[in-house]
Amino acid sequence: xxxxxxxxxxxxxxxxxGSMSRDRAxxxxxxxxxxxLFAIFFLTPPLYMVITSLKSSAExxxxxxxxxxxxxxxxxxxxLLTSNQFLRFFWNSSIVSLVVVIVTMLISVPAAFxxxxxxxxxxxxxxxxxxxxxxxxxxxxxxxxxxxxxxxQDLTGITLLNRWYVLLFIYPTLTVPFCTWIMIGYxxxxxxxxxxxxxxxxxxxxxxxxxxxxxxxxPGLIAATIFAFTVSWAQFLYPLVFTTSIDQLVLPxxxxxxxxxxxxxxxGQIMTGALLGAAPPLIIYAxxxxxxxxxxxxxxxxG
Amino acid sequence: xxDVALRKVVKRYDDVEAVRGIDLDIADHEFIVLVGPSGCGKxxxxxxxxxxxxxSDGDIMIGGDVVNDVPPKxxxxxxxxxxxxxxxxxxxxxxxxxxxxxxxxxKAEIKARVTEAARLxxxxxxxxxxxxxxxGGQRQRVAMGRAIVRNPKVFLFDEPLSNLDAxxxxxxxxxxxxxxxxxRTTTVYVTHDQVEAMTLADRVVVMNKGRIEQIGTPxxxxxxxxxxxxxxxxxxxxxxxxxxxxxxxxxxxxxxLSDRIAFPLPPARAARYSALPRTDKLLLGLRPEHxxxxxxxxxxxxxxxxxxxxxxxxxxxxxxxxxGLDGTPVCGRVDPNAGAKDGAPMRLAMDLNNMHLxxxxxxxxx
Numbered sequence: 001x002x003x004x005x006x007x008x009x010x011x012x013x014x015x016x017x018g019s020m021s022r023d024r025a026x027x028x029x030x031x032x033x034x035x036x037l038f039a040i041f042f043l044t045p046p047l048y049m050v051i052t053s054l055k056s057s058a059e060x061x062x063x064x065x066x067x068x069x070x071x072x073x074x075x076x077x078x079x080l081l082t083s084n085q086f087l088r089f090f091w092n093s094s095i096v097s098l099v100v101v102i103v104t105m106l107i108s109v110p111a112a113f114x115x116x117x118x119x120x121x122x123x124x125x126x127x128x129x130x131x132x133x134x135x136x137x138x139x140x141x142x143x144x145x146x147x148x149x150x151x152x153q154d155l156t157g158i159t160l161l162n163r164w165y166v167l168l169f170i171y172p173t174l175t176v177p178f179c180t181w182i183m184i185g186y187x188x189x190x191x192x193x194x195x196x197x198x199x200x201x202x203x204x205x206x207x208x209x210x211x212x213x214x215x216x217x218x219p220g221l222i223a224a225t226i227f228a229f230t231v232s233w234a235q236f237l238y239p240l241v242f243t244t245s246i247d248q249l250v251l252p253x254x255x256x257x258x259x260x261x262x263x264x265x266x267x268g269q270i271m272t273g274a275l276l277g278a279a280p281p282l283i284i285y286a287x288x289x290x291x292x293x294x295x296x297x298x299x300x301x302x303g
Numbered sequence: 304x305x306d307v308a309l310r311k312v313v314k315r316y317d318d319v320e321a322v323r324g325i326d327l328d329i330a331d332h333e334f335i336v337l338v339g340p341s342g343c344g345k346x347x348x349x350x351x352x353x354x355x356x357x358x359s360d361g362d363i364m365i366g367g368d369v370v371n372d373v374p375p376k377x378x379x380x381x382x383x384x385x386x387x388x389x390x391x392x393x394x395x396x397x398x399x400x401x402x403x404x405x406x407x408x409x410k411a412e413i414k415a416r417v418t419e420a421a422r423l424x425x426x427x428x429x430x431x432x433x434x435x436x437x438x439g440g441q442r443q444r445v446a447m448g449r450a451i452v453r454n455p456k457v458f459l460f461d462e463p464l465s466n467l468d469a470x471x472x473x474x475x476x477x478x479x480x481x482x483x484x485x486x487r488t489t490t491v492y493v494t495h496d497q498v499e500a501m502t503l504a505d506r507v508v509v510m511n512k513g514r515i516e517q518i519g520t521p522x523x524x525x526x527x528x529x530x531x532x533x534x535x536x537x538x539x540x541x542x543x544x545x546x547x548x549x550x551x552x553x554x555x556x557x558x559x560l561s562d563r564i565a566f567p568l569p570p571a572r573a574a575r576y577s578a579l580p581r582t583d584k585l586l587l588g589l590r591p592e593h594x595x596x597x598x599x600x601x602x603x604x605x606x607x608x609x610x611x612x613x614x615x616x617x618x619x620x621x622x623x624x625x626x627g628l629d630g631t632p633v634c635g636r637v638d639p640n641a642g643a644k645d646g647a648p649m650r651l652a653m654d655l656n657n658m659h660l661x662x663x664x665x666x667x668x669x
Contacts, residue, residue, distance in 0.1 A: 193388035196355050201402035201449075202376035211401075215392040 046278075053077070053272040060267050076272040086273065088247055089254030092164045094280070096250055097232040099168050104175040104228040109221070111176075112183030113209045117195060127184055134177035142241045145170060149242070164248045167239060171232045178231075179224040186220030187213060222288050230281055251277045305366030305379075305456040305489060306331045307352060313360035314347050314513075321347045323513040324361065329491065334483050336492045338500035339510035339536070346461055348510070349493045353459050354378050366456055378457075381450035385462040387442045389434040389449075395421075396430045399448045413452075420451040423485065424478075440471045447479070451486060458483075460492040464499065476502055497537050501525070509533050531666035534588050534659060540623060543594070543633045545587040546663065549579060558587065558655070561629040569604035569655055576660055579669065588659030588668065591623065594635030596643070597650040604656040615643045624649065 052060060054072045064070060080086045114120075115127045146161075149169070153160045160166045190213060198208045214221060239253045249257060255273040259266045307329040314322040322344040329335045337345040350356040352363055354375035362369050370378050381402075389398050396417050403413045421427045424444045434442055443463060450458055463479070464472045480503055483490055494500055500507045501521040509516040509524065509532070517529040528534035534542045547560050556573040559565040568576065579585075597607040613632075616623040617639060624635045624643045635651055637643050660669045 191386060191388065193384040193386055194390065196353075196375075197382070197384065197388040197390075197449075198401075199355070200353060200375045200380065200382050201453075202405045203401075207405065212390055216390070218392075 046275075049271045049275050052267055053275055055268055057266070057268055076268040077276075080269055080272050080276065085246065085254070085258060089249055089251045090276075092249065092254075093233060093251040093277075096164060096167045096171070097229055100171040100175060100232040101225055101228045103168065103172055104179050105221070105225065107172065108176050108180035108183055108224065109214065110209065112180045112187055113205075113213060115180070116184045116187035117213075118205065127181075130177050130184075131181045134174075134181065138174065138237050141173070142237060145173075145238075146241060161242060162244050162248055164243060164250065166242050167232075167235075167250065170238050170242065171235060174235070175228040175231050179228055182224045182227065183217065183220055186217040190216055226285065226288055229284060233277075233281055306333075307457055307489060307491065308364040309348070309352075309361065310364070311361040312348070312351060312358055312363060314344070314351060314356060315359040321513055322351070325515055327508060327515065327518070329489060331489055332487045334490045334492065334503060334505045335508060336494060336500040336504035336506075337508045337510055338494055338497055339516075341495060342512075343510040344513040345493045345495075345510045349459050349461055349491060352457070352491060353380055353382050379455050380457045380459055381453045381455040382459040382461065383443075383446045383450050383463045385465050387434070387446045387466075389442055389445055391434050394431050394433055395426065395437070395445050395448075398434070398445055399452050402449070402453050416452045416454070417448075420448040423451065423482065424448050439467050440475060443467065443475060444478070447482065451482070454488075456489065458488050458490040458492075460490065462494055463492075464494070464496075472499075479503060498539065501537070507537075509536060511536075528588075528659070528668055530668060531586070531588070531661050534661070534668060538590055540591050540634045540636075542659070543587075543589045543591065543631075544661065545589065545628055545631050545633060547585050547587045547660075548583070549576060549581050549585065551581070558658075560587065564608050564628070566606040566653065566655060572604075572655060572658065572660075576669065579660075584663040585669075586661040586663050588661050589653065590657065591634045591636045593654040593657045594633065595652050595654070596637040596641035597652040601652060602654075602656070605652050605654050607650055607652050609648060609650050611648050612643060612645065615645050624651075 048066075051067060051069055053076050054069045054074070056071065056073050056075060059069075059071055111130070115123050115130070149160050149166060152158070160169075194212060194216070195208050198212050203211065234252060235250075236252045239250045243249055243253070246254070246258065251273070255270060255277065259270045259273065307327075309325050309327040312322060312325045313320065325344075325348060327335075337348060339345050347356060351358045352365075354370065354373065358371055363371060365378055365380070390401065393401065399417050399420060400413045403416065408416075417430070418427070421430055424447060426441060426444050426448060429437060429441060429445070434445065437445065443466075446463070460479075464475050467475060476499060479492075483503075492499075492503060501524075504521055506518060506520055507524055508518050511532050517524060517533045519527070524533060524537045528537065528542075531544065535544070545560055547558050550557050550559050550565070552565075552567075556568045556577055557565050558568055567573075601607065610626045610628070612624050612626050614625045616625075619639070621636045622639050622641070622643050624637055626633055626635070626649075637649075637651070641649075643649055661667065662669060
């Protein structure tokens with residue numbers, strides 16, 4: 001009796017709810033739909049930049065189809081890459097970003113290790129505090145920061161304002177809190193027994209950090225490095241405020257300051273400059289993503 | 304190699320006492336197993352010996368020196384963790400030699416020690432692999448190798464076999480015993496598995512609620528448990544505890560289990576228990592192997608009774624039978640050919656020569 005009822009109900013249920021593979025197929029279709037949508041949304045501006053950068057000023061201002069290049073030219077690239085000014089911006093950006101990445105890592109890795117592992121009084125509160133500082137927007141901070149640096153300059157006599165190296169002191173206020181926060185998360189995911197084993201093996205705290213934690217948390221370290229570099233490379237507000245002389249400018253500010261003259265926009269070169277400026281982060285992403293593989297801790301403990 | 308001593312060791316976490324004043328002497332070369340249910344303080348005790356936990360009170364001595372304030376690296380100990388704790392980015396050889404490299408041993412000696420330990424543990428072929436390329440059992444061997452190469456005064460094992468499957472656990476248990484027979488290093492081993500404790504230990508320390516219940520050789524604990532906790536914890540299936548009382552009937556001391564079941568005590572037992580107040584609430588402690596099927600020629604002190612079985616569990620070499628005695632569930636072990644069936648009546652024999660009598664309130668074995 002009951003067997004018969006189940007037999008009858010069986011096929012109807014199947015039609016009504018669908019099978020696992022059908023559900024999966026639909027999930028995939030939706031995923032692809034949204035992924036394609038996002039890809040179009042985010043890739044259109046760079047594509048427009050590439051197209052515009054290959055046009056002469058005359059073609060840009062002509063009323064032709066903006067999505068097609070009729071007379072491709074590399075003149076924008078040649079002009080920018082042979083201009084000392086542009087190379088200067090590029091150099092300033094590079095040196096600032098590189099030093100900021102190094103400084104950030106030197107501060108946030110040990111700080112994260114201390115906050116994640118060396119349980120001391122107030123370490124949990126401090127860890128939250130570190131993150132909270134990241135939440136204050138730079139548009140609120142730049143005036144007090146300017147005042148502070150002006151005061152330091154007055155007191156010490158060391159010229160800080162309108163010098164590219166002032167950015168080395170300011171950018172870490174953006175990068176250190178967030179990188180510390182990322183690294184705390186990565187370090188916390190390393191099993192406690194690993195540092196206990198190292199301590200019993202005779203490692204000091206510093207040796208535990210350098211010989212165990214840093215290699216094991218390498219994916220996190222790379223994520224933090226990428227973040228710090230991107231933030232320093234793309235930062236606009238602080239360099240706009242703190243540097244004004246042409247030879248002290250970094251790339252984002254340099255391009256907008258020198259290529260926009262009054263209401264004349266040199267669109268071809270602006271787009272070329274932006275593209276060239278986007279190249280270093282892209283290259284770094286491409287290289288580091290290979291190492292950015294999760295699961296380096298596999299095998300440390302029960303798998 | 305060294306002896307280890309704990310003197311009134313206490314561990315307090317805020318207002319919770321995890322370990323409540325432990326005294327323990329571990330001789331040189333001895334294999335000691337700390338066993339108990341989770342939360343009994345056994346792991347905490349081990350971690351205090353390792354120096355991974357500060358001790359709140361008391362003294363810990365290794366080789367005669369008080370090491371309360373000595374950091375782990377200077378205690379000359381090695382520890383094997385439950386989840387292996389291998390360094391994932393290092394090969395097996397690098398894992399094993401990490402401690403020696405930190406201490407700047409000469410390269411030749413490091414190589415010699417690693418080779419020797421790998422040979423001892425049969426992992427020579429795996430020496431260049433990373434931990435993730437190893438199975439659970441192999442990882443545990445590497446973890447042991449890391450301990451052996453250091454040639455420490457004391458080995459500490461923190462539930463090293465808990466993550467392995469049952470078959471591998473038995474295999475590694477034998478492996479650990481073999482290694483100890485060869486290197487003879489003083490060993491403190493923590494487990495919640497009483498079978499592991501019984502099979503590995505020279506002496507077993509049974510812990511409960513932060514205190515030591517009893518210390519003894521595996522056989523002592525099995526045959527002469529001091530408390531109800533030890534009696535019930537050691538042995539599988541666990542010892543039966545049946546409410547009973549003593550009564551004098553015609554000059555002989557009788558053990559009354561229920562309205563219809565009462566047995567005269569064997570002379571040796573009667574002499575031992577005769578002084579007990581007859582009003583005490585008592586428990587009869589009887590291991591399942593002393594509750595067997597009845598047969599024609601019963602030894603003195605073995606008494607029979609009839610019961611109806613609730614459930615039987617054929618184990619192959621024996622059959623476990625479960626039944627109720629006045630509402631108390633009881634387990635016995637009978638011969639697989641004795642004809643025990645679910646729900647069937649059966650005559651069983653109780654070997655009172657091997658009985659224990661416990662005070663129900665205090666839990667002390669009398």
